[in-house]
Each structure stands twice: as structure tokens, then as C-alpha cells.
Amino acid sequence: MVKLKKLLNRFNKKCLKALILLISVALLAYGIYPSHAQVTHLKVEASTTLLKAGFINNITLTIFNDFENVYELYASLSFPSSIQTPNAPTVLGASYWKFEKIARNSKVEIPVAIFVPDNAAGNAYTANLALTYKRLGYISTYTEIHSLGFYAKGWIDIILYDLTVDPNPAYPGHTISFTANILNKGNVPAMFTNVSILKNDLLLFNSESSSYLGQLDPSSPAPFTLEAVVNRTVKEGNYTAIIIVSYEDNEHELHMVYYKTQFEIIKLTGETQAKPKSVISYVADYLFSKWFLIVLVAGLILSIGYAVFKFKRKPSEGT
Incomplete structure (x- = not known):
């Protein structure tokens, strides 16, 4: 009897497995198996x-x-x-x-x-x-x-506005400056922003020829000024300076933008060049700028004294 029960149990398990397999095959054959399976065709x-x-x-x-x-x-x-x-x-x-x-x-x-x-x-x-x-x-x-x-x-759009050149016209051997406002019209910050003048034979650079602005946030304008010295050998005429704006975006990609500005160079003439002053001119300028009131009062005192002296002298001459 025990052996018979074991055989029946084995038979029932095999039948159950076979039944499950037949149902699965039937579902697949008729396409009614769950349609949300992870298989993609x-x-x-x-x-x-x-x-x-x-x-x-x-x-x-x-x-x-x-x-x-x-x-x-x-x-x-x-x-x-x-x-x-x-x-x-x-x-x-x-x-x-x-x-x-x-x-x-x-x-x-x-x-x-x-x-x-x-x-x-x-x-x-x-x-x-x-x-x-x-x-x-x-x-x-x-x-x-x-x-x-x-x-x-995100994106970055750098613009310069209110760009001015001073002086304009400029003179050989003299300093020229470029002043402007820089603005990021994008929606992410421009990182490690730097502005500088493009190197050329026209302008001689110094420590003020570049400016580090750092992070430039959207819609936050920032002013800057760049300076250089006009080469003494430059001839008169109209010239172009190029301002470079370099920055990195939020993906650390380097970008460079170039802006051109026009200006004129002329030679210094007798009218525009300052004449050398003598020692007397320097003294006079100093007195009139620093001691004008003292000189004026001293002059008035001397004038009054001289008038009194002349007035007293006339009666004595008559006797």
C-alpha cells in the first residue's frame, strides 16, 4: 500500500507539470499570454x-x-x-x-x-x-x-555693449583704454571668464591688458577696462583692436568669442603737444593755485601803503 501511494503521488506531480506546460503552450499559440512581457520586437x-x-x-x-x-x-x-x-x-x-x-x-x-x-x-x-x-x-x-x-x-551667449575707446583718436607712445560691459544672455553661468586684447604690433601690452572676471552668471552685467600703449612706430590712420572673451561652460568646454572695435591714431602736433614750462611759469602756477588769496591780500596792503606814503609826502614838499 505504501508503494502504491508513492506511485500515485509521482503520477499526480507529473500530470500537474504536464498540464501547466500544455496551458502555457496554448496561451502562447492563441496570443493571450500577458502582453506586458519585457520582450520587445x-x-x-x-x-x-x-x-x-x-x-x-x-x-x-x-x-x-x-x-x-x-x-x-x-x-x-x-x-x-x-x-x-x-x-x-x-x-x-x-x-x-x-x-x-x-x-x-x-x-x-x-x-x-x-x-x-x-x-x-x-x-x-x-x-x-x-x-x-x-x-x-x-x-x-x-x-x-x-x-x-x-x-x-544649457547655453551661454556672451555680448559686449557700451564699448568705448579713450582717447579716440589716440597718440603713439600714449596709453589707450577699452571700456565695456559684458553680459551673459544664456541660462547657465560662464565659468573662468577672461577678457583680453588680441596681441599685435599695434599695441604694447602691460598688466592691464587682460582682466579675469571669473564666474559670469546669467543676466548679471559686469564692467571691465583694458589698457595698452600705442606703439611709437605706428603711422596715422584708422585701426582695429580685437577683444577676446574666453570662458568654460558647465561641461568644462572652452569657448572663445572675438569682438572688434575701431579707433583712430594721429601724431601729436604743436597744438596738441604740451609745451615745456619755465621755472617762472611753474612758480606762478603754484602761487596762483595754492597762495592766490595770500598774494591778493599782500598786493592790496602794498597798494594801500604806497598810496598813504604818497599822500603824506605831498604837504612836506609844498612847505
Whole structure:
């Protein structure tokens, strides 16, 4: 009896396993197996993974079908938002598309407009493209979820304004200065910002020919002044100086921007050149600038004394 029970138990276990296997095969054959399995038959690619923060980005999603003919394909794109990924991009316009058929070894392209806010710069985001379709000979639909990674890239736009040259015209052998305001119109800081004059034979550089500004935040203008000495051998005429702005973005990539400014050089003439002063001129300038009141009072006293002296002298001469 004990042996008979063991045989029945073994037989029941084998039957149960066989039954489970037959049910699984039947479900697969009729296409009613759970459609959310992780197996994906279609491939999806994005034309770019970089999105420019602060702009509407037009990209293209391509669905490749190297599986078999699929029918009634529905595609839906979304950017899930969470505490870890705030300020997520937004799909503008249509975010849901339908295709009646995608033949085997063919593809379809979906144009998508995505807006990325300024404060999303520097963050990575994941978009989910859900694909639901039918297969010939199967009852249920299949669903595939494709995750697409995107990076929101910030941007920097450096401009100079109110650029002035002093003096203009300038003179050979004399100092010339370039003053301006610099502004970052982008949405991420420009790091290690430096401004300088491009080296040439026209201007002789000194310690004031370059200026380190450091971090230049968006919408925060900063003034600067650069100086150089005009070469004595330069002839008269109109010339161009080039100001270089160098900085690094938030991905540590070096950028350089060039700005041109015009100015004139003329020779010093007898009218423009200062004449040498004599010792008497220096003394007179000093007295009149520092001791003007004292000289004036002394002059008045002397004049009054002399008048009194002349007045007293006349009666004595008459006697």
C-alpha cells in the first residue's frame, strides 16, 4: 500500500507539470499570454539625445520593424516627472500617433516638438514611448515600453555693449583704454571668464591688458577696462583692436568669442603737444593755485601803503 501511494503521488506531480506546460503552450499559440512581457520586437531611435534648455526642440523618433507585419500601432510619448527630476520637458502638440500597418523591414518616423524650461539645464530626463499593436493571427494586443534618455543642455551667449575707446583718436607712445560691459544672455553661468586684447604690433601690452572676471552668471552685467600703449612706430590712420572673451561652460568646454572695435591714431602736433614750462611759469602756477588769496591780500596792503606814503609826502614838499 505504501508503494502504491508513492506511485500515485509521482503520477499526480507529473500530470500537474504536464498540464501547466500544455496551458502555457496554448496561451502562447492563441496570443493571450500577458502582453506586458519585457520582450520587445520593435526598435526605437531618437534623432538626438541633447535638448536645448529654454527652447522648443524639434526631434524625430524612428520606429524600426524587423520583426513581422504589425497592425494598428499606437504610439504615445511622455516625460514622467518626480521629485528627483523636476521641471521635466513637455511634449507640445500631438503626443499620440496611430499607424494602420508597419510592414516587416520598414520604419516610420514621428516628428515631435519638446519644450525644455530654462531651469532644466544640466539635468537628465527619461521619456517613455509606449507602443501597442496587433499581430496577424493573434487575438490580444502587444505593448512595448521603450525608454529614451535625454540631456537638457544649457547655453551661454556672451555680448559686449557700451564699448568705448579713450582717447579716440589716440597718440603713439600714449596709453589707450577699452571700456565695456559684458553680459551673459544664456541660462547657465560662464565659468573662468577672461577678457583680453588680441596681441599685435599695434599695441604694447602691460598688466592691464587682460582682466579675469571669473564666474559670469546669467543676466548679471559686469564692467571691465583694458589698457595698452600705442606703439611709437605706428603711422596715422584708422585701426582695429580685437577683444577676446574666453570662458568654460558647465561641461568644462572652452569657448572663445572675438569682438572688434575701431579707433583712430594721429601724431601729436604743436597744438596738441604740451609745451615745456619755465621755472617762472611753474612758480606762478603754484602761487596762483595754492597762495592766490595770500598774494591778493599782500598786493592790496602794498597798494594801500604806497598810496598813504604818497599822500603824506605831498604837504612836506609844498612847505
